[in-house]
Amino acid sequence: MITRKVFLVIMAVLLCIPSLIGGQPPAYADEFEYNDVAKGSYAYNEIHYLYEKRIQTGDASGNFRPNESLTRAQAAVIMTNALGIGGSVSGQTFSDVRPDHWAYSAIERAARAGIFRGNNGRFSPSDPISKAHVAIILTRAFNLTGTQTSHFSDVSADFYAVREISALERNGIVERASRFQPNQSATRAQFAAYVARSFEPSFRLDVTEQSVLYQGKVANTSTPLNVRSQPNMDGDVLARLTVGTTVDILGEVGNWFEIKHGNGVAYVHKNYIQKIGSSTSPSDDRKVMEEGRVIANSLNVRQGPSASTETIGRLSFGTIVDIYDYSGNWALIKFNGQWAYTHKDYLVTRKPGEGSGLGNLVIAIDPGHGGKDPGAVGNGLREKDVVLGAGLELNKRLKDLGASTVMTRNNDTFLELSQRAKIANDAKADLFISIHANAAASASATGTETYWNNSHSSEESKALAEAINKRLVEDLGMRDRGAKQANFVVIRETKMPSVLIELGFITNSRDAAVMKRSDFNEVVAKAVIKGIEDFYNW
Template identity: 45%
Template sequence: MSRKGCILSFVFILFLSLLAGNGQVASAQSKFPDVPSSAWGHKEIHLLKDKGVITGHSDGTFRPNNTLTRAHGAVIITGALGLNGLKVSNPTFPDVSLNHWASAEIERAVQQGIFTGRKDGKFYSAETMNKAQAAAIIARAFNLSGGASSSFTDISSQHWTLKEIVALEHNGIVEKGGRYEPGKAITRAEFSTYVARALDPSFRLNQSQPSNETVQFQGEVTVSSTLNVRLGAGTSFSVLGNLKGGQKVDVYATQGSWYKIKYVNGWGYVSSSYVKKVSNNSNNTPNSVLWDRIIAIDPGHGGKDPGAVANGLQEKDVVLGVGLELNKQLQSAGAKPVLTRNNDTFVELDQRAKIANDAKADIFVSIHANAAASTAGNGTETWISASSATKSESKDLAEKINKRLVQELGTTDRGVKEANFKVLVQTNMPGVLIELGFLTNSKDAALMKQSNYNSRAATAIRKGIEDYYSSK
């Protein structure tokens, strides 16, 4: 091959690598410009981007409507599962040589039983994947199961991927009803969105939301490693995640040999054999310092107002995640939280204050994330109104929340500050405005991208509120 031919071949291989997320040219520190917040699958696609599973093209675009090849699918799936490529001395398939750009990922995906070759012994790496094939691959990769019949009108009881498509429906990976179009080529957006939903249960669809059912008792996980949390009461149901040994759980019901618990944004089930009863009551009792407290939670920004944007993060997304987790924790502690927004919508500042005042909230907690012209700016700070009639109480609340956040997150303590923010001035109760950290600082941003960040930040805020009431 000529020198020019070698260069063109290398460029083409690099292009394919980027397309599947195998390259590192495109930065993972920004959003894809062609996948705006209004786009279907926006959050799921950017979850994979933030995890480094997909990177996009060298121009920063994702090209969501492009189709996906089998090689691309193998790279994305192995990346999502955290599997390294498998180097072999002899290729499994005659059409996937050792110098093929995705050889290692294809070999690993086949070794794991996620992909299979064809009857003729070939892999067909450049062949476009269709939606039926994608369903089979995702169901195998994440061990998804459940259900016997499909809601899709074009999936018969004899379809070769009936079981896998139903598994995706049952586990909230695909939208139910209408036509699935199994023979249609799957797009990059579709495949990435489905993989992200399988990877992170909080993105799954149609998960039943826990109501304020009565906690029967508190249990403790007794396994030495981890205990699977399943979608239903039985081992035939898919695994949503796991709990660590020693972790406490509130048990809401007993179904045979399984306990029903709250998990992520829905119900989960764990084997009763590995959970011991430690108390008849959880913290959801009248003895809790938060019992019956009306607490207004105000996740800042939203909708058309993203707030600060930096390092691949939008302020509105960060604070909503923390706010929703705080809402769950306060409910579990017996409080009566009120959210000014519970999804990606824009709410005027006046309306936020009105929601809190109309609810006759005991305290008001507005959650934000910071930004600065200098990337060196970092840390956590909490603001109160300088002119509020409840300034003394607000300061006490702010100090206790800020202290807990710094302790839990390990951020720089920027202290309690005063300013006449509108939401603090117009609310009638003690109120604080939290700046969790700086999106413009790489260290703070990396912390916010961690999978347990919402839980850690919300726990710190809840504990700060408990400290406030315990001191009264």
């Protein structure tokens, strides 16, 4: 057996060759493990499987770097390794991949095999590969088929890769969640998981076991019931079921039930399925007390008001439910025609018909800088003063809407960055809003931007940043610099959806003039609140 020390020496030598990044590993120890991929972590088995199959490896220090984005060139190398596409190549398909490029051979082979395609004669080898394009290359490489319908809320029927993403869902290659984030860069761990599951079916997720809602049986028909590939009459007929046949119901799409079919999913019309063992339908005597919206990625629905009772389904982020009563921390709801419970801590609620659902939120407001730290200075303004005024106004207006708030500072006080994050975490805040103003060496720099971090609640943080930034740009009339990922301490260490707002550039005379307006604080506060409400889609 090769020792770890010898292995690392071999890796150090071989990884001097750039084409091995994400490619062929050297000889390996039977019990080799990456330093940064602990047992039980995401895709642990798939990552080590690809290592053993000489498909994808890490770096000379024994790290896999699971959370780093994967480039298109690296993806091409991994795919040609997985498919065993070899042989010599010549010529140049893409203007930006010359024969002396480290991944030239793999890119040429992948392109000629029809797995990868470029754009306007370019391959863009150093660009991160998006999750949508990962779906496309995997369906091409492994002949996977999908439909025009995806369960992901951010993959619409007219999205350019909906069929490919649906194929990954149906074949147990991607985890089901509320969103897929198709335009986000795929990480090395995600790509390893998807490739391993495509390559080796034993790694595939059991899409039925993880999401069966209940069982039904075919009824109300004198002829066999068609099982279709899509939730519409245009779907191919995959099978026919006789009266009394039992099916596992995985979900609902319009007038169709999604059911288990073989190792994947298919669809049958609701009119011909009767639920097995259903309890008496909920009495109409109860009145709706409140409306709730799910603020977790996936929220369990249970038979009773306890975590020890059976899970009978799940609600995705953004789902709106009627609440009929409370039992401790549990909300009584209707779910698929029966009474059920879900935990109230993962719902934002309002009275029926009310315009705002912020009443049970705890929102942390962080005016940046303060005390001995003035922040950016320019055009007669100090950042610490600008953001404190905006923060105080936001605090007032949120309280008027019934939200609970916690401010990291409400006067001219200095706080360390880690203290600010701790205040929000200790308060168990639902959202963290850090308010800043920007500065640049060039007085021409202008505009509003909002940052998020992927350490905690990354999907929600990104969505919150996008929603707030859009409203601020609209209402302040600032240049839109977009929502961006960053590693600022206050949004990295807070454990709830968190954003850091840069209202504008103090060093720009036009932006500074906006900040000096008498209604500036009011406009900022209203815009942030509208962004929060957009985030909850309430």
